[in-house]
Amino acid sequence: MGCDYYTQSCIVVCYLDENNVQKKEAISETRPEAHWIYDNPEEDSDDDDDTKGKKWTIYKKNTIQDCHNKKMLYENDAWVKDTYKTKYHDEIVKALPNDIKILNVYKKTYAYERE
Secondary structure, eight states: OOOSEEEEEEEEEEEEOTTOOEEEEEEOOOOOEEEOOOOOTTTTOOOOHHHHHHHHHHHHHHHHHHTOEEEEEEETTEESSHHHHHHHHHHHHHHSOSSOEEEEEEEEEEEEEOO
16 A cells, blocks of 8 residues: 655755855755555544545645745854754765855755655
8 A cells, every 4th residue: 555645854944155146955855754644534433424524634634734844054153952963064065166155055855745
């Protein structure tokens, strides 16, 4: 049986290049992870048949929407945690040019429905 939805995340770096132009670049995108919804909102429901099918669709849409978020890793010229620096700094240095000023770094997580 297939999954209900997938989640995926990437590291996004906002920076100023050598011409002081603000740019945004996504690096290190993860591969999709499959997720299943185990709750059944239609159980013990006394709704008619037309309403039952809509409850599942609305519940799945809300679950997928809850998976969208941004987690700030670097802002105000400092890493939020020291562990973020050890984990992501080398990767950012390899992926971007040397003469830039980093404004912020965040981890963007998003979800999408299985086709």
